[in-house]
Amino acid sequence: INAFSIFKNIFSVIASLCFVPADIISTVEFNPSGELLATGDKGGRVVVFQREQETKSQPQRRGEYNVYSTFQSHEPEFDYLKSLEIEEKINKIRWLPQQNAAYFLLSTNDKTVKLWKISERDRRPEGYNLKDEDGRIRDPSTITSLRVPVLQPTDLMVEATARRVYSNAHTYHINSISVNSDLQTYISTDDLRVNLWNLEITDQSFNIVDIKPSNMEDLTEVITAAEFHPQQCNTFAYSSSRGSIRLCDMRKQALCDTHCKFFEEPEDPSTRSFFSEIISSISDIKFSHSGRFLMTRDYLTVKVWDLNMENKPLETYQVHDYLRGKLCSLYENDCIFDKFECVWNGSDSVIMTGSYNNFFRMFDRNTKRDVTLEASRENSKPRAILKPRKVCMGGKRRKDEVTVDSLDFSKKILHSTWHPQDNIIAVAASNNLYIFQDKVA
Amino acid sequence: MYSKGTKRKFSGSADTATDDKAMAASYSLQRQSLLDMSLIKLQLCHMLVEPNLCRSVLIANTVRQIQEEMTHDGSWQVVTEAFSSPSHGPSDRLVATEVLCRSPVLEQQGGGPKLYSVMGYNGCREEEVVTDKALCSVAVGDGAPALLLGTIGHCWDRAELRVAEVEAGVSEDSLSGSGDEEETRCREGTKLATGQVFGMFEIKNSPPGSDPALEELFSDVDASYYDLDTMLTGIQSTPKMGPYDLLDSLASSHGPTSNSTCRADLNELDHIMEIIVGS
Numbered sequence: 001i002n003a004f005s006i007f008k009n010i011f012s013v014i015a016s017l018c019f020v021p022a023d024i025i026s027t028v029e030f031n032p033s034g035e036l037l038a039t040g041d042k043g044g045r046v047v048v049f050q051r052e053q054e055t056k057s058q059p060q061r062r063g064e065y066n067v068y069s070t071f072q073s074h075e076p077e078f079d080y081l082k083s084l085e086i087e088e089k090i091n092k093i094r095w096l097p098q099q100n101a102a103y104f105l106l107s108t109n110d111k112t113v114k115l116w117k118i119s120e121r122d123r124r125p126e127g128y129n130l131k132d133e134d135g136r137i138r139d140p141s142t143i144t145s146l147r148v149p150v151l152q153p154t155d156l157m158v159e160a161t162a163r164r165v166y167s168n169a170h171t172y173h174i175n176s177i178s179v180n181s182d183l184q185t186y187i188s189t190d191d192l193r194v195n196l197w198n199l200e201i202t203d204q205s206f207n208i209v210d211i212k213p214s215n216m217e218d219l220t221e222v223i224t225a226a227e228f229h230p231q232q233c234n235t236f237a238y239s240s241s242r243g244s245i246r247l248c249d250m251r252k253q254a255l256c257d258t259h260c261k262f263f264e265e266p267e268d269p270s271t272r273s274f275f276s277e278i279i280s281s282i283s284d285i286k287f288s289h290s291g292r293f294l295m296t297r298d299y300l301t302v303k304v305w306d307l308n309m310e311n312k313p314l315e316t317y318q319v320h321d322y323l324r325g326k327l328c329s330l331y332e333n334d335c336i337f338d339k340f341e342c343v344w345n346g347s348d349s350v351i352m353t354g355s356y357n358n359f360f361r362m363f364d365r366n367t368k369r370d371v372t373l374e375a376s377r378e379n380s381k382p383r384a385i386l387k388p389r390k391v392c393m394g395g396k397r398r399k400d401e402v403t404v405d406s407l408d409f410s411k412k413i414l415h416s417t418w419h420p421q422d423n424i425i426a427v428a429a430s431n432n433l434y435i436f437q438d439k440v441a
Numbered sequence: 442m443y444s445k446g447t448k449r450k451f452s453g454s455a456d457t458a459t460d461d462k463a464m465a466a467s468y469s470l471q472r473q474s475l476l477d478m479s480l481i482k483l484q485l486c487h488m489l490v491e492p493n494l495c496r497s498v499l500i501a502n503t504v505r506q507i508q509e510e511m512t513h514d515g516s517w518q519v520v521t522e523a524f525s526s527p528s529h530g531p532s533d534r535l536v537a538t539e540v541l542c543r544s545p546v547l548e549q550q551g552g553g554p555k556l557y558s559v560m561g562y563n564g565c566r567e568e569e570v571v572t573d574k575a576l577c578s579v580a581v582g583d584g585a586p587a588l589l590l591g592t593i594g595h596c597w598d599r600a601e602l603r604v605a606e607v608e609a610g611v612s613e614d615s616l617s618g619s620g621d622e623e624e625t626r627c628r629e630g631t632k633l634a635t636g637q638v639f640g641m642f643e644i645k646n647s648p649p650g651s652d653p654a655l656e657e658l659f660s661d662v663d664a665s666y667y668d669l670d671t672m673l674t675g676i677q678s679t680p681k682m683g684p685y686d687l688l689d690s691l692a693s694s695h696g697p698t699s700n701s702t703c704r705a706d707l708n709e710l711d712h713i714m715e716i717i718v719g720s
Contacts, residue, residue, distance in 0.1 A: 084491045110491075172494055191494040220502055222495045241495050274475055274506055278499045328471075332478055337496045 025428035027415055031095035031103065034419040037065055037426055038105055039433055040090025044074040046107055046160075048118060065426075065435055069118050071160035074109040086111050092177050094186070096199075104163070106186060110173040113188050115164035115199065121157045125149040169195050169205045176225045182233040189226035194238060196250075208256045209238060209248065224282050224339075231291045235260075239296060243280030247294075247307065263294070263310045265303070275327040275336065283339035288348040289420075295351055297342040300324060302353050304365065317363045317370065320355045322393050322404045335409050343418045343425075354413025357402065358429045359389055375413060375427045375434040386436065469516060476507045 023041035030037050037049040050068035077086040088109055096104040102119035127149040131137050172190035179186045187208070188195050194209035209226075213219050226238035234250045246259035267276060279299035286295045293314070294305045300321055303313035319340075323330060330336040335356075342353040354360045355372075363370045372389045392401040415428040423438030479500050 082491075086491075173491075219498060222498050224495060241499055274472075274503055277502055277506075281495070281499060328475065331475075334482075334496075337493070337499070 024431050026089050027093050028417045028426050028428050029093045030417050030419050032097045032420055034421055038093045040093050040107055042089045044072055044088030046071055046073045069158040069160050073107045091174055094177050094179050096179055106177050108174050108177050111170055113166040113177055114162050116160050117163045118160045122153060123151040124154050126152045164202050166197055166202050178227045180228045180233050181231055187226055189223055191222040194226050225285045227285055227287055229291055230287050237285060237294060239282035239285045241281040243282055261310050263305050265312050278336055284341040286342055286344060288344050290348055295342050297340050297353055302342050302351060319353055319361055322391055338412055340414050343416055345418050346421045354416055356409050356412050357407040358411040358413060360413045360427055375429045472507055479504045
C-alpha cells in the first residue's frame with residue numbers, strides 16, 4: 001500500500017473505538033512488528049492491544065485490535081524531601097524488538113523507568129504430590145505413591161511482570177525514553193539531562209548530556225525530547241525549548257555536551273513577536289525509519305530535517321497556521337504549551353501530527369498533499385470512511401467547514417502512532433483511543 | 442483578547458501623529474497586560490503540585506523579553522517613577538515578590554514592604570536577596586539555612602522564577618535623565634526590575650486611594666479580564682510558609698528589616714519544623 005492510497009481511500013474505521021474509560025491516555029505506541037499496541041494513561045495503567053490474526057473464515061476481521069493485557073505500571077508516589085507528589089501518569093512507552101516468546105516494553109512516569117515483560121501462559125503444572133488440585137496441603141500420611149507433575153493446557157493467561165526498575169536518576173521530569181539499536185542500552189531524558197542506561201543494570205546510569213547551568217538563574221533553555229538514531233548506535237539527537245536540535249556522537253567523549261551537529265532555522269524577523277520563542281519550542285522529535293531524516297514538531301509546524309543540512313529544514317508543513325493570530329489567547333489559557341507528537345509512516349513518505357478539535361493532520365511528502373481528519377465518535381462508526389475536514393479562516397463559512405472560533409481547544413490530539421508497515425494509525429483523544437486503517441480496495 | 446484599548450480616531454492624514462500615538466499606547470497596554478499575565482502564571486506556579494520547568498522557563502523568557510523592550514524604549518521609567526511617592530523611602534521601592542505567598546502574620550508585623558526579587562528555579566539552593574541600600578547580591582549558600590529551606594515547604598523548592606540579569610543590553614541613552622538611583626537599578630538589571638514589576642502587583646492590591654499616581658496608571662487596565670482579585674484573594678486565603686518568609690529571616694542579617702519581623706519568621710520556621718518532624 002503506497003502513500004497515494006491514503007488519499008484515494010482516506011481512512012476507514014476498523015475496530016471502532018477502544019475505550020479506556022478511566023483516564024486520559026498519555027502515550028500510544030505500536031511495537032516494532034505492529035502486532036501489539038500499547039497505551040499508557042494518567043492513572044499509571046498500561047493497556048496492550050493485540051492484532052487479531054487473519055483467518056480465512058473471517059477475513060474482514062483482519063486488523064482488529066483487542067485487549068491483550070492490562071496492568072498498573074506506576075503508582076503515585078510522594079517525595080518527602082520536597083513535599084511533592086510524583087504523578088503516576090505514563091509519559092512514554094517504548095517497545096523492545098521481540099527476541100523470544102515474551103514481549104518487553106519500557107514505560108516511564110516523571111521519575112522512574114520500568115521494564116515490563118509481557119508473557120503468555122497457556123499451561124500449568126498439575127499433579128503435585130504435596131498439595132491437591134485446590135492447593136490445599138495434603139496430609140503426608142495419605143501419600144502412598146509419587147508422581148511427576150505434568151504440564152496441562154489451560155486458558156490463555158497473559159501476565160505482565162516488572163523485570164527492572166530504573167529509579168533515582170532524574171531530578172527533573174522525564175520527557176523521553178529511547179531504546180538503542182544495539183538493544184542493550186537506552187536513554188532517559190529530563191528537562192536538563194540525558195542518562196544512558198544498560199537495560200540489565202538498574203543501579204547505575206551514565207549522564208551523557210547535562211545542560212544545567214551552575215547558576216540556575218542563567219537557565220533559559222531546557223531539553224524537550226531525545227531519541228537514538230535508528231541504525232547508528234552511537235548517535236542520538238535532542239531538542240530544546242529554543243527550537244534547536246543537537247545531534248551527538250557518544251564516541252567523541254563521555255559527556256556529550258558539545259554536539260556534532262546543530263540544527264536551527266534562523267528566525268524570520270517579520271513574524272517576530274513575544275510568542276516567537278514559545279512557539280518555536282520543539283515538542284517532539286522522530287528520526288525517519290531510514291535514518292536519513294529527522295522530524296520535529298513545534299507549536300504551529302512540523303519540519304523535516306536532512307541530517308546533512310543544519311542551517312534550515314528540508315520541508316516545513318503548517319499544521320494550524322490559523323492559530324497564529326490567536327497566540328495571546330492560547331498563551332492565556334496555557335494551550336500554547338501543549339506538546340504535540342509527530343509520527344512517520346512505515347515508508348517515511350507520510351507524516352502525521354495532531355491538532356485541536358480532535359483534528360489530526362497528514363502530509364504526503366511526495367505529492368505535498370495534506371488532509372485534516374477528525375477523531376470523534378459521531379464520525380467514526382465502524383467501516384465508515386473518514387471525511388476530510390476543513391477549517392475556514394474567516395469570511396463565509398462553507399457547509400461542513402469549521403470556523404477557527406468554534407474550535408474546541410480542550411479536545412486535543414497530542415499522541416498518535418503509526419503501524420510500522422501497514423497503514424494503520426492509533427490516535428488518542430482524551431480518554432478514547434481510535435484506530436483507523438486504510439481501506440483495502 | 443486585549444484589554445480595553447484606546448479608541449483610534451480616523452480623521453484623515455492630518456491626524457497620523459495622533460494615530461501613531463494611539464497605536465503606540467495600545468501596543469503598550471497590550472504588552473503590559475501580557476507582562477502581568479506572565480507574572481501571574483509564574484506566581485501561580487508556586488501553588489501547583491510541581492511546576493513544569495519547561496513552561497516556567499518559557500514564561501520567564503517572555504517576561505525578560507518584555508522587560509528588555511520596556512527598558513529599551515524607556516517605558517520602564519514610567520514604572521519606576523510611579524513608585525516614587527513621598528511617603529516611601531528608597532528602601533520601600535523594591536517590593537517583595539512574596540505578596541502572593543505572604544502569611545497574614547508577617548503582614549501584621551509591618552515594617553514596610555520587603556526588598557526582594559524573584560527567586561531561583563526548582564531545587565536551587567542559592568538565592569539572591571537584593572536590598573536597596575546595598576544594591577548588592579547576597580548568595581545564600583548551602584549551609585544550615587539551606588537545609589531548612591530544603592525541608593521546609595514545597596513552596597520553596599517549586600520552580601520559582603528567576604530572571605537573569607540583563608547583560609549590557611541596557612543603554613544608558615534610553616534612560617531619560619532620571620536620578621542616579623534609577624540608572625543604577627536598571628544596570629543592576631532585571632533582578633531589581635522584576636522586583637519592581639512584582640511590586641506593581643503589591644500596589645495593585647493595596648487599599649484604594651493609597652497611591653493616586655499608581656491608581657491612575659492602572660486605571661484603564663481591565664483587571665477583570667483575568668480576574669486578578671479573585672485569584673489573589675483565593676491565594677492569600679490559604680497562606681503557606683512561603684520561600685519569601687524564609688528570605689525575611691535570612692535577609693534580616695543583611696537588610697533593614699525589623700527585629701520583630703525576624704523573630705516572627707523564626708517562630709514560623711520553628712512551627713513548621715515541628716509539623717514536619719511530627720513532634
